[in-house]
Amino acid sequence: IEQIVREEQNRAGALELLMRTLQLADFWRESGRYDAYGPEMLRLTDRHKRELLYGPTNEEMITGIFRAYVKSYRGLPLNLYHIQWKFRDEQRPRFGVMRGREFLMKDAYSFDIDEAAARRSYNKMFVAYLRTFARMGLKAIPMRAETGPIGGDLSHEFIVLAETGESAVYCDKEVLNLPVPGEEIDYEGDLTPIIEQWTSVYAATEDVHNSDRFDREVPSEKKLQTRGIEVGQIFYFGTKYSDSMKAMVAGADGAEVPIHGGSYGVGVSRLVGAIIEACHDDAGIKWPEAVAPFRAAILNLKQGAEDTDAACEGLYRELTAKGIEVLYDDTDQRAGAKFAAADLIGIPWQILVGPKGLAEGKLELKRRSDGARENLGPADVVARLSS
Numbered sequence: 001i002e003q004i005v006r007e008e009q010n011r012a013g014a015l016e017l018l019m020r021t022l023q024l025a026d027f028w029r030e031s032g033r034y035d036a037y038g039p040e041m042l043r044l045t046d047r048h049k050r051e052l053l054y055g056p057t058n059e060e061m062i063t064g065i066f067r068a069y070v071k072s073y074r075g076l077p078l079n080l081y082h083i084q085w086k087f088r089d090e091q092r093p094r095f096g097v098m099r100g101r102e103f104l105m106k107d108a109y110s111f112d113i114d115e116a117a118a119r120r121s122y123n124k125m126f127v128a129y130l131r132t133f134a135r136m137g138l139k140a141i142p143m144r145a146e147t148g149p150i151g152g153d154l155s156h157e158f159i160v161l162a163e164t165g166e167s168a169v170y171c172d173k174e175v176l177n178l179p180v181p182g183e184e185i186d187y188e189g190d191l192t193p194i195i196e197q198w199t200s201v202y203a204a205t206e207d208v209h210n211s212d213r214f215d216r217e218v219p220s221e222k223k224l225q226t227r228g229i230e231v232g233q234i235f236y237f238g239t240k241y242s243d244s245m246k247a248m249v250a251g252a253d254g255a256e257v258p259i260h261g262g263s264y265g266v267g268v269s270r271l272v273g274a275i276i277e278a279c280h281d282d283a284g285i286k287w288p289e290a291v292a293p294f295r296a297a298i299l300n301l302k303q304g305a306e307d308t309d310a311a312c313e314g315l316y317r318e319l320t321a322k323g324i325e326v327l328y329d330d331t332d333q334r335a336g337a338k339f340a341a342a343d344l345i346g347i348p349w350q351i352l353v354g355p356k357g358l359a360e361g362k363l364e365l366k367r368r369s370d371g372a373r374e375n376l377g378p379a380d381v382v383a384r385l386s387s
Contacts, residue, residue, distance in 0.1 A: 137288025
């Protein structure tokens with residue numbers, strides 16, 4: 001999950017760094033958010049009586065870094081991101097990684113000379129998020145959102161539909177059929193048509209839902225009312241932080257101007273839970289291949305038998321040598337228990353190795369996503385999983 005996020009950020013032109021988890025309270029006092037943020041912020045004091053906080057987000061810190069090193073418009077546009085742990089003292093943490101106090105997050109921050117340039121940076125991240133979640137096997141729908149404590153007047157949440165989601169969502173079913181840009185996307189080109197295509201179709205969380213507009217714009221047969229999980233949110237907040245923290249650059253005419261900023265978050269650890277909620281059946285998880293912890297699981301259906309042990313161990317070595325991550329179930333459980341465990345864990349491919357099939361020179365290959373099964377020779381199984 002983390003690597004897909006990183007690849008798509010890099011593809012969109014963002015640069016990776018790593019900021020510390022503990023931040024100086026002074027930065028937050030400059031922006032005016034130290035007292036306004038509320039009890040969700042974990043505050044502490046070191047042995048020198050300096051006030052610190054465990055970062056819930058990084059707008060202040062990155063603005064401080066930016067103003068120390070970038071002095072001219074020639075250093076723009078600039079988008080910096082990191083993947084780092086955050087802490088928010090949630091009043092009611094619940095659902096495991098879905099809403100915990102400590103969580104892993106990708107947060108990016110853009111810096112531009114004016115509003116027009118900042119909106120281009122916003123559009124780049126909008127498209128990058130569409131691609132990021134699609135690569136994970138998810139259909140994440142961008143929905144207009146409130147900006148909350150981050151500030152600004154433009155924000156979109158990316159919502160994965162799931163009945164267990166925390167947010168009620170209302171949308172036109174047409175949004176589920178919109179195409180996601182491919183690898184050939186030119187981030188330096190005009191992305192406005194893509195943004196307009198995705199934002200012209202009605203989609204809203206309960207916080208900003210307009211029932212009159214929903215009834216007016218969406219035919220009854222296309223209305224979808226369900227729940228969803230927020231997996232990312234993007235913001236344009238103009239000069240909110242550069243004004244208060246004096247993050248200025250010299251423009252083309254030499255005059256100093258405040259930069260226009262945006263921030264862009266992805267809940268990396270939350271995505272683990274969101275993927276499971278969106279990709280499962282009654283038997284267990286159905287991991288999309290791109291984010292599965294293993295590509296295949298080998299099930300030895302007669303553990304201790306010389307022929308099945310040798311076949312499984314040989315197959316494990318051959319697949320591993322080809323760079324394929326394999327989970328080998330060599331426990332003494334009955335075959336039925338192994339089938340149930342494999343379905344529960346949800347590895348995309350199951351390789352069933354039993355004495356009857358081996359006698360015919362065959363292994364059974366099962367695809368977890370749809371249950372399709374196929375009897376293949378060992379070499380063909382390796383070739384299939386290597387392709």
